[in-house]
Amino acid sequence: MGKYNESLRKRLLVAFTAEAGERLGNLADRLAMATPPVDPALLETVYREIHSLKGASRAVALGDVEILCQAWESLFARIRKNQQEFNQQHLELCRQAEKMLHHLIKHPDAKAPDSLPMLCIQLESDSLATGEPDASATFPQEEAASDSAQVLEDSTSPLPPIGPVNSKRRLKVDVTSLDTLLFHIEDLQQSKLEAVQTHSHAEEAANNFTEWHRHRHNIAIACRQIRQQSEHLKQAIPDEQQTLLEFSDWVIDYLGQWEYRLSILARNAEQVARNIATASEALHLEMQNVLLLPCNVLLEGIPVMAKEIAQASGKQINLTVEGDSLTVDKRILDELKIPLQHLIRNAIDHGIEPPSERLVAGKSAAGILSIDFSQDDASRFVITISDDGRGLNADKIRNKAVEQKILNEEDASDLSDQEIYHQIFNSGLSTSSMITDISGRGLGLAIVRDNIEQIGGQVQLESTPGQGTSFSMRLPVSMATFRALLVKVDEFIMAIPAQAVIRAMRLPLESVRTIENRMTVTVADRVLPVWRLAEILQLDGETERRISGTRLQTVQLYAAGKDFCLQVDEIIDDTEIILKSLGPQLIRVPNILGATQLGDGRVIPVLNPQDLYQTACATAHSSITMYSEEAPGQRSKILVAEDSITSRGLLKTILENAGYEVTTANDGMEAWSMLRQSDFDLLVSDIEMPHMDGFTLTDKVRRYRSLSSLPVVLVTALQSPEDQERGLDVGANAYIVKSSFDQVNLLNTIRQLL
Numbered sequence: 001m002g003k004y005n006e007s008l009r010k011r012l013l014v015a016f017t018a019e020a021g022e023r024l025g026n027l028a029d030r031l032a033m034a035t036p037p038v039d040p041a042l043l044e045t046v047y048r049e050i051h052s053l054k055g056a057s058r059a060v061a062l063g064d065v066e067i068l069c070q071a072w073e074s075l076f077a078r079i080r081k082n083q084q085e086f087n088q089q090h091l092e093l094c095r096q097a098e099k100m101l102h103h104l105i106k107h108p109d110a111k112a113p114d115s116l117p118m119l120c121i122q123l124e125s126d127s128l129a130t131g132e133p134d135a136s137a138t139f140p141q142e143e144a145a146s147d148s149a150q151v152l153e154d155s156t157s158p159l160p161p162i163g164p165v166n167s168k169r170r171l172k173v174d175v176t177s178l179d180t181l182l183f184h185i186e187d188l189q190q191s192k193l194e195a196v197q198t199h200s201h202a203e204e205a206a207n208n209f210t211e212w213h214r215h216r217h218n219i220a221i222a223c224r225q226i227r228q229q230s231e232h233l234k235q236a237i238p239d240e241q242q243t244l245l246e247f248s249d250w251v252i253d254y255l256g257q258w259e260y261r262l263s264i265l266a267r268n269a270e271q272v273a274r275n276i277a278t279a280s281e282a283l284h285l286e287m288q289n290v291l292l293l294p295c296n297v298l299l300e301g302i303p304v305m306a307k308e309i310a311q312a313s314g315k316q317i318n319l320t321v322e323g324d325s326l327t328v329d330k331r332i333l334d335e336l337k338i339p340l341q342h343l344i345r346n347a348i349d350h351g352i353e354p355p356s357e358r359l360v361a362g363k364s365a366a367g368i369l370s371i372d373f374s375q376d377d378a379s380r381f382v383i384t385i386s387d388d389g390r391g392l393n394a395d396k397i398r399n400k401a402v403e404q405k406i407l408n409e410e411d412a413s414d415l416s417d418q419e420i421y422h423q424i425f426n427s428g429l430s431t432s433s434m435i436t437d438i439s440g441r442g443l444g445l446a447i448v449r450d451n452i453e454q455i456g457g458q459v460q461l462e463s464t465p466g467q468g469t470s471f472s473m474r475l476p477v478s479m480a481t482f483r484a485l486l487v488k489v490d491e492f493i494m495a496i497p498a499q500a501v502i503r504a505m506r507l508p509l510e511s512v513r514t515i516e517n518r519m520t521v522t523v524a525d526r527v528l529p530v531w532r533l534a535e536i537l538q539l540d541g542e543t544e545r546r547i548s549g550t551r552l553q554t555v556q557l558y559a560a561g562k563d564f565c566l567q568v569d570e571i572i573d574d575t576e577i578i579l580k581s582l583g584p585q586l587i588r589v590p591n592i593l594g595a596t597q598l599g600d601g602r603v604i605p606v607l608n609p610q611d612l613y614q615t616a617c618a619t620a621h622s623s624i625t626m627y628s629e630e631a632p633g634q635r636s637k638i639l640v641a642e643d644s645i646t647s648r649g650l651l652k653t654i655l656e657n658a659g660y661e662v663t664t665a666n667d668g669m670e671a672w673s674m675l676r677q678s679d680f681d682l683l684v685s686d687i688e689m690p691h692m693d694g695f696t697l698t699d700k701v702r703r704y705r706s707l708s709s710l711p712v713v714l715v716t717a718l719q720s721p722e723d724q725e726r727g728l729d730v731g732a733n734a735y736i737v738k739s740s741f742d743q744v745n746l747l748n749t750i751r752q753l754l
Contacts, residue, residue, distance in 0.1 A: 012060045013108060019056065020105045023049050024098065025300050031095050032303035033319050038086045046094065047076045053101070064112040065104045071120035072097050093122060178290065185283050189578050190597055192280040195273035197599025202266040209259045216252055223248050288478055291331065295373045295383075296324040298333045302344060306369065309348045316355055316366035317348060323373035326381060329478040335455050336383070336475070339448040343385045343471055344369070346445065351389030351469050361466065363388065381477055386470035392463040394420045401426070421463055425449045425561055453559060453610050454593075456482060456499035484577045484596070484606060485555065488570035490539045493604050495577055495596055500609035502556040502563065504571050512552060513743055514653050521565055523556060530554060530565040531616040537591060559609035564616065579606055591615055635661045636754055637678075641671035641685040641697065642715075647738075651684060651715070654743045655750075668692030672700055675707055681754060687716040687723070695730050702731035711753035715746070 027049055030042055054069035075093070079086060100119055104112065223245050230237045237245070303319055310317045352358075352367035359365055372384040394417040401407040401423045412420070425445050448471075452459050457475035476482070476499070484495035485504065503523075511521050512530070519530045530552075554565045577596040582589060593608040638660045642648040648664050655662045663680070665671035669691035675683070683701065687694035694714050701707045711733045716723070719737040727735045734749045 016056050016060045016062075017105060017108070020053055023053060024102050024105065027098050028102070029300060029303040031091065031098055032307040033321070034091055035318055036086065036088050036091060038091065043076065043079075043086060047073070050076070060108075062104070062108055064116060065101065065108075068097065068101055068104065068116065068120060068123075071123040072101075074124045097123060182287060182291070185280075185287050186578050186580075188276070188280045189284060192273070192276045193576070193578075193597075193599040194601065195269070195276045199266065199269035199273045200599075202262065202269040206259070206262040206266045209255070209262070212255060212259075216255070219248050220252065288329065291329050291478075292327040293330045293333060294324060295326050295328055295333065296321075297330075298336055298340060299324060299371070302340065302371075305341065306344050306348060309345060310352070313349060314354055315348060315352050317352060317369050318366045320368065320370045321372075322370070324371075326373045326375060328381060329476075332455060332475060332478070335451060336473075339451045339473070340371075340383075340385070342445065342448050347385060347387040347389065347469070351387040351391070353390050357390075376474060379477055380474055383473045383475070384470060386468060388468040391465040391467055391469055392421050392424070393465065397421065397423055418462075421461055422561055424461075425459070449561060450610065453500075454608075456497060458558075459561075482577065482579065483574060485574050486572040486604075487533070487555065487568040488572055489534045489537070489568050492539065493572065493598075493602070494533075495604055495606045496555060496557070497593065497606065497609065498574065500557045500559050502558055505554050505556065505565075506551045507554055508551055512657060514650060514657070519657075521552075521554065523565070526563070528556065528563055528565050529616075530567055531619065533566045533568050533612075536566070536612055536616050536619060557609050557612070559613050562613055564613055566612065566616075577606070635659065636681040637661045637663065638682045638684060638750070639663050639665060639671060639674060639680045641665045641668055641683065641689065641694070643667050643686060643689045647686070647715075654746065655684075658747050658750075660750075668694060668697040672697055675701065675710075676704070680710065682711045682713065682750060684713045684715055684750075687714055687718055687727070695726060698727070698732050699730040711750075713746070713749060713753070 027046060030045065034042055050069050050072050054066055054073065057065035057069065072094075075090070078084070079090070096119060100113070100116060104116075226237065226241060226245065299321060306317060306319050347369055348367075352369065353361070353363075355365035358367065368388045370384075370386050372382075372386075374382050374384070376382045398407075398412045398415075398420050401420070402409050402412050406423060406426050407415070425448070449459050452473050452475065455475065457473055460472045460474070461469065462472075463469040483498040485498055485501050486493060486495055488494075505523070507521055507523075511523075513520050513522070513527075515527070520527050521530045522528075552567055553569065553571055554567050555571065556563060556565050579594045579596055581594050582592065591608055591611040593606045595603055596606055597603050638655055640648060640651050640655070640662060642651060642664070643666060648666075652662045652664055663674065663678070665674055667689045668685070671683070671685065672692060674680075683697075685694040685697055694716065698712050698714065701710055701712060712731065713734045713736065714727050714732045715736045715738060716727075717738045718724075724735050733753055736746060736749070
């Protein structure tokens with residue numbers, strides 16, 4: 001044929017490179033996971049892939065690629081003809097051939113490596129099993145055909161018989177086109193929510209005419225009575241009354257027409273909402289099916305990476321995969337690539353032992369690394385990465401956490417081994433004594449947890465020393481839509497992803513306590529920190545927030561591996577939302593995951609629970625003042641006499657949280673002066689104070705006529721029976737010892753005295 005069309009060749013080469021890349025990636029992973037005896041089905045797959053690559057390379061005039069594939073085919077043809085066992089040498093030779101093929105395809109116009117002829121000789125040599133290449137073998141001199149239309153049949157290595165053709169037809173589509181289509185479908189999902197909201201408003205407007213019916217009836221009776229009275233008296237109706245009667249008749253008729261129109265509008269809105277919902281759900285379901293990919297897509301390149309890391313570390317591994325045919329949303333799989341790579345690196349570098357160490361421990365020389373995919377329920381699935389290595393060292397992690405001040409020694413010693421294991425998710429914590437290009441910086445597992453929680457998943461781990469470690473990631477199957485809890489904070493409506501919400505609660509005042517100047521609540525026998533969401537998001541400049549009523553509206557969340565509570569002004573509803581990104585200009589906004597549009601058109605932020613916890617930990621103490629609905633002037637006034645700044649501040653916070661108006665004095669003398677100058681409803685006093693102690697202060701109060709009935713509560717470190725008896729002798733109404741201090745007991749005592 002005529003001169004080869006270079007322009008056509010370049011276009012064909014682009015297509016060939018893309019196709020060959022997919023085929024080689026599949027080959028590389030399969031060969032990396034293979035161990036003798038090799039599954040015959042794997043050999044058949046490799047044989048077919050090589051044959052397909054040989055034919056495709058001939059079409060784009062890549063002679064070196066065709067020659068290598070020809071030699072590689074010869075190896076498989078010889079093994080099949082002689083019924084030889086595919087051994088470890090064959091496997092290593094195939095891996096070398098795959099790497100050489102990858103290089104030739106990646107650099108199609110470069111000169112072939114000098115090692116190519118020898119590799120082809122080894123592939124074609126009959127003495128491969130002995131490891132001695134046949135010296136008489138010659139490098140094949142066959143030239144690749146230059147005409148893309150010419151197709152040559154290989155008579156020396158026939159293609160194995162082809163199995164049944166898959167009835168499903170597939171079409172390759174640009175990912176950006178799918179993204180655009182998905183964007184429009186999400187817009188339709190939003191229209192569905194808006195249509196539902198419109199129907200709700202129309203139905204509400206139609207139902208409001210029920211109230212009008214009652215007034216229309218009364219107006220009609222009044223108009224009829226006026227006309228009957230005028231006829232009875234045979235008097236003309238005054239012009240003003242006649243105008244009102246005519247207007248009433250017109251209004252009744254006009255509103256009757258609108259009632260009918262609104263009822264029709266409500267029915268039509270319902271039908272439109274139903275039609276949009278049907279179309280939206282159908283498109284959404286079909287799009288989900290399009291986006292559903294088998295989990296083996298996630299594993300592309302993982303076996304090769306694992307094998308290379310093991311070789312670089314002087315270790316041996318056998319990688320097993322189960323359940324990778326499970327289908328999951330492509331967007332979820334895309335987000336899992338980096339976490340999976342980190343977990344594989346950690347398992348090989350930290351978990352799997354060197355062969356010599358494993359043999360001493362009674363294990364096989366090669367470590368077992370398994371990846372298992374399983375369906376958890378209709379909407380979630382689980383990925384489990386486990387190894388049979390040395391497991392986690394709780395003492396080593398505990399010491400490292402204390403050394404890096406992630407935990408103090410007391411907390412670290414109180415935690416169980418399982419709780420200590422979860423500390424490895426903290427950024428910067430690594431038990432590795434050396435930083436390498438594989439691990440040692442303490443960032444990998446922190447990234448894993450962050451990425452998993454970002455898409456609504458959770459990570460759990462289990463480890464047994466000497467037996468291995470297992471990481472389980474529970475994840476949503478799809479991320480097109482998800483539910484969120486709508487809350488109101490300082491007149492702003494916000495959404496919290498439902499995946500992070502444990503429960504929404506209205507807590508009584510008695511469950512709110514102050515520990516180390518931090519607000520806490522007790523939920524299911526667990527003490528959890530509680531922060532004001534408005535304070536975390538800096539929606540106001542106040543350091544205190546007064547909450548009306550006797551109950552606190554809170555949301556318990558789980559994020560960053562922690563349970564915590566957020567106080568909000570109002571819990572509105574649990575609803576379905578469509579999460580939208582903030583655009584390229586706002587790729588990363590602290591505390592904000594994205595945005596969503598409500599059915600009424602309002603755009604609200606979707607909060608990031610993980611960021612909220614980290615921001616909350618960095619904020620100053622949160623003070624929430626609870627008060628009843630009574631006017632400020634009617635609130636009980638309490639004077640606190642305490643010389644310790646810490647104790648004085650703690651008592652003030654507790655009492656103000658309970659809704660009391662609190663004044664403080666630095667010692668007994670100052671308190672005595674303030675008692676005579678202002679009115680108070682109760683005195684809380686320490687005993688050991690400078691200038692005037694609590695016993696003397698109480699005695700003076702009882703002897704002063706205008707203060708003799710003032711309730712006095714002594715809160716002190718003195719706990720001997722003699723001190724308690726003296727306190728009661730001088731007139732104290734209650735005696736509370738600080739060593740057994742309970743704020744609930746204090747508040748109950750004060751309520752009884754007031």
